[in-house]
Amino acid sequence: MFISIEQIDNLELLNKTINNRLKGVDGKNFQIQCEAKGGRPPPFLTIKVRNQDVAQGNQSVVHTIKTIPRYFDNATVECVAKNSDLNKSLLTEAYIYLSLKPLAPVFDRDSVILKETESLKISCTSTGSRPAALFNWFMEDKNITFYSTQTFAYEVTTDTWTITSVLTYTVVRQNNGQLITCVASNEADHIGISDSQWIQVQFSPKIYVSNMTFNQLEKLRVISCNASGNPSNYTYYQWKHTSVNGKLIREMKGKRNGKLELPLSDTDNSYQDNGIYVCKAGNGIQDKDGIIEQTGYGFVTINAQPVFMPNIKDVNKSTMHGEIGRAVELTVKVYSIPMYKSVTWFRGINKELQIIPSQKYSLSETSAIVKGLFYDKEIDLDGFILTLKVNNLTTDDFTTYIIQLDNNIISPAEYAVTLKLSGNSGNHQDSSIPAVVGSIFGSLALIIVGSVIIIALRKTGCNLKKKPDSKPKAESDIHFYQNQQFATRENREPKYEGLNLKPDCQDQHTTYDSLNSHQSAVMHNGINNESKMGGGKSKFNIDESHGQYVNQGGDYLNVM
Structure with missing residues (x-):
């Protein structure tokens, strides 16, 4: 309501809008200024x-409301001007x-x-904002607002806004105990x-075995x-003891607190406790694959x-065989943790001679x-073969050989191998004797065969045509001496291609200069000589599992 006074030209509240508002900001200083003119x-x-x-x-008045509270919103402001002489007033408002x-925002749940x-789905609601507020979300210091949506509702009676923001977020176990804000x-x-609220994320446990x-001797x-894991109440299941290659050795029951005490065993067998120990536990919470344990x-x-x-068939031999004049390899297989520091071989049951590498x-x-x-x-097992x-x-x-290994744990370990003369060796002292004897008997056999042929030719007095070769012997028909490094004479029928006979059978002085006698190769001192029988080479090795000489070509040497 305005009162017309002649002496006052105008009365005004500065910064008033056309719709009679004096704008301010909640919690900020708010200034009211009134001015009269004339x-x-x-x-x-x-x-x-x-x-x-x-x-x-007089004339102009200023009033400041410090940090104006929100309850001043929509409050009426009046400015009254009076002329003392006329006792009249002018009002503006x-x-x-x-x-x-x-x-303050409010969560939709208490925990x-x-x-x-x-998936975490949670909402926050804030009321009374003007203009409408916006929400931001944080997981600790990480801004995760991207995963949220917001809805707005206008309250006509208060001219304010209500905002609700919904967060949908995939948590991980690392979020357990963190603040969401x-x-x-x-x-x-x-x-x-x-x-803010604390987040409790329940997750299946990670299992660690020391x-x-x-x-x-322990x-x-x-x-x-x-x-x-979370929660931290665990159920522990059977332990498994496996080899380093994953083969199950045994199962054992541990304690409720997750500890396993290895059973006492013979000191000599304590190495058998080596390996991988598998622990299985659960807290009732499934992992991402649906597994509880x-x-x-x-x-x-x-x-x-x-x-x-020595306790597995054919792993180590306590007895091996060899032959006079030959070489033999004595092999043992060993498992050692830590690895042995020294290897010493001895000859004799009482270790009379320490073996030093030499030509022997x-x-x-x-x-x-x-x-x-x-x-x-x-x-x-990851082990070693010592030869x-x-x-x-x-x-x-032909005696006992002892190998001694030391890895600085307690005392050295020993193993004995007895070398015996092969049963097929007989009393031969020189490996060349069979070949020499065979050569002598072979020569005698050729002389006898030649004599028989001459006598037959003289008796028959007819033409003798060249007889074709007898059917060649297959490789499997050729027999060898077992455990001997030489080949025998080829076992074939006599050939007649080189026999010079006249068609009328009247030459009684036929010579045998062209008779082809096939010689066989002999192996001397372990050196392979190519055999004329088949042109092949014989190779021999020690079979580590049996400790005997074996022909790699597939034939065991066999005495005929």
Whole structure:
């Protein structure tokens, strides 16, 4: 309502909009200024807020409300000017219109508990904002607003907005125990107002088994299975002991706290505890593949004496055979953790002679997979093959040989191999004797055959035509001496191609100069000579599993 006073030209609330609003910002300083123009003497001004006088003065008055609270929103502001001479007043008014901060957001639930395999869906709602607020979401310090959506609702009675933001997010176990935060902000509050909740993510455990190393003589040997999951109440299942290649050796029952105490065993058999130990546990929560029981494994190493493998058939031979004049290879297979530091061979049951590499003896070692028994289970082990080669065997060489290995664990380990004379060797002292004797008897046989032919020709007195070759013998028809490194005479029928006979059978002095006698090759001192029988070469090796000489061509030497 305006009162016309002649002495006052105009009364105005500065910054008033055309719709009678004085704009301000919630929580900021708010200034009201009233000014009168004209009038003598100058008019006396009074500013009222919510019907209370807040400022007075002549001609122009300013009033500041510090950090104006939101309840001043829509409050009435009046400015009254009075002329003291005429006792009349002039009034102008407006109302306060604030940009309002959003009110504190509220989650749709009191706690956030979910499984790792589930998707998190949670919402935050904020009311009372002007203009409408916007939401931001954070997982700890990571902004995840991208995974949210927002809806807006206008409240006509209060001229404010209600905003609801929904977050859909895939959590992982690392989010367990982290804060999830929603923040609502607008131009009245650029920083925004927030609310947070702790997230509890339930997940299946990770299983860790500590790698352990024990000494052969240790009595107490404990392996720990450590589970890390949420919740932390675990059920532990049977332990499994496997070889390094994954073959199951045994199953054992551990304690409820996830520890396994290895049973006491004979010190000499403690090496059998080497291998992989598998622990299985669960907390009732499935993993992403739907599996409740989770597994982990660790390695157990037993530092023990080297072990020879005599308890599996054909792994190590305690008796081997050889022949006079030949070479023989004595081999043993061993498993050693840690690896042996020294290898020593001895000759004699009482180790009378330490063997030194020479032309007589040569030593070698090879890494190899060897067979072993771990708790009655035959498994493959990373081991070694150690070989002693004895050349040019004599009678004195047929004795006991002892190998001694030392890896600095307790005392050295020993294994004895007895070398015996092969049963097929007879009493031959020189390997060349059979060949020489065979050659002599072969020559006598040719002379006898030639004499028989001459007598027959003289008696018949007829033409003798060339007789075709007899059917050649197959390779399998050729027989050899077992465990002898030489070939025998070729077993064939006599040939007549080179026999010179006249058609009328009257030449009684036919010579035998052209008779082809086929000689066989002989192997001397272990050197392979090509045989005229088939042009092939005979090769011989030690069969590591049987300790005997074997022809790699496939024929065992057989005495005819």
